[in-house]
């Protein structure tokens with residue numbers, strides 16, 4: 337295996353680079369590049385480690401010929417074009433918990449800053465004004481905090497706010513009543529939250545549903561004097577309506593850590609009364625940065641070196657411990673998927689993937705991903721385990737997974753059945769010595785073959801002399817046979833031959849074999 341290369345393109349705690357080096361990965365730290373500069377160098381790298389500054393656009397991904405993984409040292413992945421990454425087979429992972437406490441603490445800090453006008457009081461005092469009567473604050477004790485979004489960060493904010501003796505109400509369509517009880521908060525609809533909350537804090541991702549959630553209309557519904565904190569994402573609040581609300585006094589204060597356009601260097605909000613801002617500092621503590629740096633470097637190294645997948649946005653998880661055990665199964669799965677794909681002429685409406693014996697105890701998602709990758713790679717070189725399930729869905733392929741507790745003839749078995757217009761067609765394989773993939777069933781006929789390199793698949797009428805004629809035809813074409821596998825249902829019936837050959841079989845040779853008496857079908861295969 338060649339040494340993988342990772343680029344760290346945003347400012348990151350040095351622990352990340354140290355971990356990559358310790359694990360034998362070459363790492364370059366090149367920050368502050370323009371998109372064109374990044375495009376020019378990204379082709380060299382297998383991994384890209386980022387925070388929120390680097391924009392991983394389709395253009396960058398298109399230039400990233402070797403890229404296998406993008407690791408976000410943080411939570412939000414809105415700076416990564418996930419559909420394009422998935423289409424290119426690039427895993428995108430984040431570190432969903434490493435900076436949550438720190439960000440929740442920043443939200444609480446901003447809430448207090450608003451309640452006591454700390455930035456203005458500080459500026460005035462340091463200007464020698466001593467304006468004791470100007471800065472009249474509010475207590476937070478007994479006030480109602482409205483959380484929009486009660487996920488990881490929202491629930492930490494809730495626990496801190498409850499500790500401050502606030503009442504917490506939350507609007508989050510995915511918050512279950514049980515979880516709300518567990519958190520000690522009240523689940524409400526957005527209108528009720530707006531009506532009741534003295535402070536509002538936002539903790540949702542930016543999606544089509546959350547964009548502009550605090551719109552002009554919703555801000556108008558808020559309780560007069562409400563104070564608003566946003567440490568989640570710019571775009572959740574209508575910034576121009578917020579400015580109008582602050583100027584009219586309907587909104588008592590607003591603290592933004594995040595802006596619609598970042599870096600926000602000339603926001604119209606600057607200078608508005610009771611407005612406080614920080615430059616996207618939510619995750620900026622030593623503790624959080626060390627946490628996310630360690631997590632992202634370990635996760636990316638696990639993927640590049642062992643195939644382990646943790647916290648991926650576009651792929652199911654596969655622990656670094658499971659990965660070595662699953663590796664031979666994934667090789668078998670890919671070969672079976674490829675065999676079905678090469679022999680199916682694209683007429684397949686669905687695939688059923690079954691595991692039996694030891695295989696039935698394994699995490700099936702990566703096995704399914706590998707079957708689909710093998711199946712679809714026949715039509716596209718860029719398919720891999722990451723994008724295969726998405727492409728299968730896009731093509732309307734019906735994929736079923738079945739686990740059988742029973743053990744059959746083999747201690748472990750993987751079976752792939754293609755639903756074709758003429759009925760189901762099944763191939764099955766096992767692992768010899770728990771590591772070597774072997775085909776053991778081909779469309780109802782028992783065979784035993786290693787699917788490797790160039791192969792020739794022949795269906796013929798079982799009759800004396802056929803094998804000799806086939807050998808002669810291949811010999812005359814200068815094709816050496818490596819291995820020879822034969823199977824049949826009954827003597828004199830239909831037989832299949834699977835040959836490994838030392839060089840690819842071209843269409844002229846295929847035509848010659850097709851012309852041999854008793855031959856029904858010939859296909860050149862490649863594994």
Ligand SMILES: NC(=O)c1ccc[n+]([C@@H]2O[C@H](COP(=O)([O-])OP(=O)(O)OC[C@H]3O[C@@H](n4cnc5c(N)ncnc54)[C@H](O)[C@@H]3O)[C@@H](O)[C@H]2O)c1
Pocket residue numbers: 411412413432435436439484485486487488489490507508509510511539540541542543545546567568569593594616617618619620
């Ligand atoms: N300022 C910073 O530096 C900083 C740091 C860390 C995270 N963040 C951002 O904070 C946000 C929240 O992070 P998290 O870790 O809590 O995420 P999370 O996924 O754990 O929680 C998000 C919550 O939002 C809820 N939600 C989704 N759609 C909603 C909708 N339409 N209305 C109401 N609620 C909805 C979800 O159900 C979920 O509970 C993310 O956008 C993240 O990028 C910012």
Ligand SMILES: O=C(O)[C@H](O)COP(=O)(O)O
Pocket residue numbers: 387388389409410411412413435616617618619620
């Ligand atoms: O989503 C996140 O994790 C935060 O926005 C932090 O972003 P940062 O890593 O650029 O500070």
